[in-house]
Amino acid sequence: MLEPSDSQQAYEYVMAAIEISERWKLPVILRMTTRICHSKTVVSLQSFELPPAKISYEQDIKGRVMVPAHARPAHRRLRRKLDEIAQWSENTPLNYLVDGDKSLGIISSGVAYSHAREAAPSASFLKLSLTYPLPLRKIKDFAAGVERCVVVEEGDPYLVESIRTAGVPVEDKPQMYRFGELNVDRVKRILAGDAGAESSPPPGKPPQLCQGCPHRSIFEVLKKLGCIVSGDIGCYTLGALPPMEALHFQTCMGASIGVGLGLRHVFPEERACKVVSVIGDSTFVHSGITGLVEMVYNRPPTGHVLVILDNGTTAMTGLQEHPATGRRLDHQPTQKLVLEDLAKSMGISRVFVIDPVKDKDELERQLSESLSLEELTVIIARRPCLLAAQKIKKYEKDAKVC
Ligand SMILES: Cc1ncc(C[n+]2csc(CCOP(=O)(O)OP(=O)(O)O)c2C)c(N)n1
Ligand code: SF4
CATH class of the missing domain: 3.40.50.970 (Thiamin diphosphate (ThDP)-binding fold, Pyr/PP domains)
Structure with a gap:
């Protein structure tokens, strides 16, 4: 699963997802969340190497027909591929470090990363774009190299639970921030450990059927x-x-x-x-x-x-x-x-x-x-x-x- 943090990454990761998919013959999820879809940032176009126009077909019944006798070895193949991708994800530029002050390290993904960069510009960051499977060695090394390590992710605690399960002590956000979208102010509050009541957002205009619909x-x-x-x-x-x-x-x-x-x-x-x-x-x-x-x-x-x-x-x-x-x-x-x-x-x-x-x-x-x-x-x-x-x-x- 790939998670872009802005329009540029949304653009580039389509091709990254195709490359991963072609290399390991697996489906890849490009996880687009509300604010990534509803925001605009400048995009520099790139020339990608496109796959050959002619698709060759090779018969592969064991790989494409999941009757039980084929599904059992396919499960083993899948686990092997995921192990390989996890190894590869330790070094891929999709997961990158941003050097900063070692007193605060932030592990983040998706739009939460963009908010966190703005909320704590001098912190050190580990930005995860390939969020499944996770580069656990990279995460361990990063967490060990900073005094305080906080996971800032939007929504449910997927990253933090996976990282803690791997034995890496990291800070979670207070439960209240699990609900709704994050923004820069909310990330500042997470970093300050502030679980006090939040001011309610201004009332939005509810959507309506067009007049005459x-x-x-x-x-x-x-x-x-x-x-x-x-x-x-x-x-x-x-x-x-x-x-x-x-x-x-x-x-x-x-x-x-x-x-x-x-x-x-x-x-x-x-x-x-x-x-x-x-x-x-x-x-x-x-x-x-x-x-x-x-x-x-x-x-x-x-x-x-x-x-x-x-x-x-x-x-x-x-x-x-x-x-x-x-x-x-x-x-x-x-x-x-x-x-x-x-x-x-x-x-x-x-x-x-x-x-x-x-x-x-x-x-x-x-x-x-x-x-x-x-x-x-x-x-x-x-x-x-x-x-x-x-x-x-x-x-x-x-x-x-x-
Ligand atoms: C599985 C799935 N695919 C795509 C969508 C996106 N989607 C939302 S509404 C819609 C179709 C709406 O068309 P129609 O039923 O003709 O109603 P209309 O909007 O014209 O009134 C689609 C494709 C979805 N919600 N779920
Ligand atoms: S008029 Fe068309 S666009 Fe407007 S609410 Fe009705 S179906 Fe939707």
Whole structure:
């Protein structure tokens, strides 16, 4: 696992991760945390040696098919590789020392390192960028060479626990700093051993659905009908926040259907028939389809209602295309996955396509009727995202010209 501390390292470590991965044939995690992703620092571009354009293929069944007979030796290989990487990590420039005053040594990683450099500019540092497996000899030597050694890491105490387990006495941060992000002031307090109450941060502006977002009218209807809504991840997750508070569950991408079905199965009947699953079009294509198969295969006694919020794009992550838009990521036309045809092909007869803004009354009527029937219903609430609507029109026009 590699942990960058700023934009430059985020850029460079992509290539470092590829090199490690290619050399040891292992997946490498590039651990990006909130502040690294949401900050900007100057980046100097570098010329990297790219791997050969032509990939050669060699058959390696024992390495690529993990039946038990292959998995047992693979486990030994994995441990061997991790030992090798741990040895290599003792000398790689990814883990580096910053000379300073020996009265205070700080072991740090990720964005916490940048905060710590600012909080204690004259201290000695061991900056760990390869944080799994750890260079324990380097860490021991560093800790032995300073009077006081503090581990400054954001979040849960992974580094400090691993280092202490290896028998190296290091200072931890007080428990309160385990929660929330660190910043320069908090790191100063950690170094001062200050566990006193912190002033509360200024209230942030909570995110909201855009004014006029087509998702809004759907949540208004769901709320009006007193639905128990099993939701998913996308712009529409904001339907959970006040004043709407009309989305009641969200677990992981695609879980809305399975969770909704589970509720339908275990709730008493009068409550079960209020459960609705709500999922965005992109999320549905990504990992909701298996849930729809389950809905048909293990049908709850009260049936189920699924609403697919088809705004014609992947709004939350930046308006990307997906298989149900009929365009590839570069917006060029391709075969379109037709959501209503897919649902019908699974044997669901009650499939409706409704514009949730123009035909809001019809949406309410149809939802209300569907909740009263013990059947399987799929409602596709189709209306483009406000931010995507103009672009979609242009892509469609360009496609016609071609
Ligand atoms: C496993 C996983 N991959 C990627 C993401 C990032 N992500 C968040 S929302 C989202 C898709 C949202 O699109 P859609 O469901 O169409 O809803 P919209 O934002 O358009 O309302 C993605 C890919 C994630 N949360 N989880
Ligand atoms: S970006 Fe689109 S989907 Fe997201 S809140 Fe705004 S209008 Fe709604």
